Amino acid sequence: MTVLLELTQVETFYGQIQALKGISLRVDQGEIVTLVGSNGAGKTTTLKTISGVTRPKHGTVRLNGNDISFVPPHKISAMGIAHVPEGRRIFPLLTVRENLEVGAWNVDRKNVIAQRMEQQFETFPRLKERINQKGGTLSGGEQQMLAMARALMSGPSVLLLDEPSMGLAPVLVEGIFEIVKRINEQGNTVLLVEQNALMALEIAHRGYVLQTGKIVLEGTGADLMKNDTVRAAYLGEV
Amino acid sequence: MSSVTIDAGPQAPSGLDSFKQTALYRFLIFPLGQMLVFILGATVLLTVFVYGLAVLFPEPRPNIVLVEQLNRQLPGMIISGISIGFVYAMIALGYTLVYGVLKFINFAHSEIFMVGSVIGFSFMSFLNSLGMLAGFNPILLVVSTVLVSAGFSGLLAVGIERVAYKPLRRAPRLVPLITAIGLSFILQDTVRAIASLTINDFNLTYPTRDIAWLQSPLNPLVFNIGGIDVRVRITAIIIMIAAVIMLLILNYFVNGTKAGRGIRAISMDQTTAGLMGIPVNTMISLTFFIGGALGGAAGALYGLNVGTVTPYIGFIPGLKAFTAAVLGGIGNVTGALLGGILLGMIETFLNGTLVYFPAIGIRYTDIFAFGILIAVLIFRPSGLLGERVDEKV
Numbered sequence: 001m002t003v004l005l006e007l008t009q010v011e012t013f014y015g016q017i018q019a020l021k022g023i024s025l026r027v028d029q030g031e032i033v034t035l036v037g038s039n040g041a042g043k044t045t046t047l048k049t050i051s052g053v054t055r056p057k058h059g060t061v062r063l064n065g066n067d068i069s070f071v072p073p074h075k076i077s078a079m080g081i082a083h084v085p086e087g088r089r090i091f092p093l094l095t096v097r098e099n100l101e102v103g104a105w106n107v108d109r110k111n112v113i114a115q116r117m118e119q120q121f122e123t124f125p126r127l128k129e130r131i132n133q134k135g136g137t138l139s140g141g142e143q144q145m146l147a148m149a150r151a152l153m154s155g156p157s158v159l160l161l162d163e164p165s166m167g168l169a170p171v172l173v174e175g176i177f178e179i180v181k182r183i184n185e186q187g188n189t190v191l192l193v194e195q196n197a198l199m200a201l202e203i204a205h206r207g208y209v210l211q212t213g214k215i216v217l218e219g220t221g222a223d224l225m226k227n228d229t230v231r232a233a234y235l236g237e238v
Numbered sequence: 239m240s241s242v243t244i245d246a247g248p249q250a251p252s253g254l255d256s257f258k259q260t261a262l263y264r265f266l267i268f269p270l271g272q273m274l275v276f277i278l279g280a281t282v283l284l285t286v287f288v289y290g291l292a293v294l295f296p297e298p299r300p301n302i303v304l305v306e307q308l309n310r311q312l313p314g315m316i317i318s319g320i321s322i323g324f325v326y327a328m329i330a331l332g333y334t335l336v337y338g339v340l341k342f343i344n345f346a347h348s349e350i351f352m353v354g355s356v357i358g359f360s361f362m363s364f365l366n367s368l369g370m371l372a373g374f375n376p377i378l379l380v381v382s383t384v385l386v387s388a389g390f391s392g393l394l395a396v397g398i399e400r401v402a403y404k405p406l407r408r409a410p411r412l413v414p415l416i417t418a419i420g421l422s423f424i425l426q427d428t429v430r431a432i433a434s435l436t437i438n439d440f441n442l443t444y445p446t447r448d449i450a451w452l453q454s455p456l457n458p459l460v461f462n463i464g465g466i467d468v469r470v471r472i473t474a475i476i477i478m479i480a481a482v483i484m485l486l487i488l489n490y491f492v493n494g495t496k497a498g499r500g501i502r503a504i505s506m507d508q509t510t511a512g513l514m515g516i517p518v519n520t521m522i523s524l525t526f527f528i529g530g531a532l533g534g535a536a537g538a539l540y541g542l543n544v545g546t547v548t549p550y551i552g553f554i555p556g557l558k559a560f561t562a563a564v565l566g567g568i569g570n571v572t573g574a575l576l577g578g579i580l581l582g583m584i585e586t587f588l589n590g591t592l593v594y595f596p597a598i599g600i601r602y603t604d605i606f607a608f609g610i611l612i613a614v615l616i617f618r619p620s621g622l623l624g625e626r627v628d629e630k631v
Binding site: 053072085094098102103132 | 255259496499500502503506507509510511512513514515516517518
């Protein structure tokens with residue numbers, strides 16, 4: 001297994017407040033890796049530090065062995081990391097097509113863009129129906145699909161997903177996890193952040209449990225699901 | 239609950255819908271239609287208003303019958319209202335584009351407009367000193383003057399952003415506002431100093447006297463419409479044509495190119511735009527360039543129209559264009575166009591009408607422009623077209 005993404009002792013601060021207290025993790029080619037943990041554990045900050053939105057004070061982030069800790073976000077995106085931010089953050093006044101085109105910002109060849117767009121429409125047929133509609137007029141579930149499709153347009157080597165199930169109706173949540181699984185089966189490597197730990201661990205190959213900026217547990221998805229601490233803390237069992 | 243199925247599947251696009259996706263419609267028919275609607279709407283509205291005044295005050299001064307004056311003036315008011323409206327719209331676009339990406343008002347923009355008008359003067363004077371002005375092809379002359387002014391002002395705007403705004407990107411919004419006002423004064427006095435040192439005068443008169451076609455008996459062009467002689471200045475026609483062309487180009491740039499898409503994405507969500515690979519700083523510079531170039535072009539056209547410019551002419555048109563941007567809805571490109579045309583028309587119609595009323599002469603019409611600014615800010619801060627963003631959380 002080749003290591004795609006590797007964080008070593010990453011510490012990130014917001015002003016005086018330390019959000020990450022030495023995070024080390026790795027994502028291998030072809031995996032779904034999930035970060036679970038409660039609110040404020042540092043899951044989103046970890047993703048933001050990887051994609052360059054926030055910068056680590058100590059430690060390094062490596063992509064394919066290259067240190068990207070201080071590379072600006074738009075260059076990290078060009079290097080192969082696509083980040084689907086929390087709350088979807090699609091561009092509400094751009095049409096579905098334009099949202100997807102923006103996702104392919106660093107793809108120069110028009111036929112590659114067209115081909116990737118077709119791929120997205122296969123995975124998300126709903127988006128094809130809405131192609132000329134403004135992003136803001138889509139339903140929450142459709143917006144989440146658009147956010148994922150937009151990220152995949154760049155042909156990333158790692159897809160960072162931040163809370164894809166947030167704010168969606170329970171019936172849609174399962175669908176989203178199905179899609180994440182399918183995207184992974186198509187050959188995409190996924191780093192998934194979720195509060196919905198049960199479902200995340202179910203589809204993940206490996207997982208890390210975060211607590212107040214530290215990794216407290218790691219293991220395969222199946223192992224973590226069996227772990228008593230995890231069950232008590234995140235799966236709502238006493 | 240009624241059983242409305244949402245999963246009806248893709249609807250077959252009707253002929254009209256597919257026509258609306260064509261480049262011809264999006265980049266020519268639609269924007270031209272929009273301008274026409276705004277102009278016609280404003281014309282009708284204000285014509286009704288001033289004739290209403292004429293009914294209420296048939297004879298505002300002894301021996302002045304308002305209706306007769308209006309009949310004579312109406313075509314002229316419409317033409318000059320449109321041309322000044324286009325100037326406001328072009329400046330307003332600079333405010334609104336920058337507001338779109340950075341959410342702050344670039345108050346130095348009025349001076350970028352002023353510099354454009356001064357560069358237009360310098361370029362024409364330079365041609366004149368080479369003895370080339372008189373024989374220059376009219377269209378080529380206007381195009382080159384506008385392009386030189388636009389290019390210079392665009393680069394100036396980019397430079398201003400780098401020096402005075404970019405280091406303050408993370409500061410509270412009030413801070414770049416203050417540096418913008420400081421920069422306005424610096425620009426005014428720098429231009430004044432350069433003009434004083436080089437030609438010993440800062441009243442800069444465009445060498446239009448040496449341009450034969452502006453002096454020909456054709457200027458102003460006279461049309462006879464319904465027994466009334468309508469005089470149209472050539473410069474007003476130039477402004478209108480140039481403005482329409484530039485607005486069409488801007489519309490294409492914003493809605494039809496990759497860079498325009500990037501700028502719109504940044505104006506909605508800067509962080510996410512960066513995550514998509516959009517080089518945010520480059521796009522912000524580009525926005526300043528486009529806004530500055532439009533302002534500079536407007537400056538040259540304005541200078542050509544009024545004849546004499548000074549380092550201090552930017553302030554009032556700048557504020558009025560800002561009013562236009564707010565009136566249309568700051569951050570909204572269509573709004574800037576609507577606000578500009580509307581404000582130019584309102585101003586011209588009121589100037590043309592109120593001049594016959596005792597005490598409310600032409601000097602006081604700024605009251606109306608800025609009264610509109612205050613009223614909009616109080617009663618409809620999002621402007622006529624507002625920046626409505628429906629975001630689902």
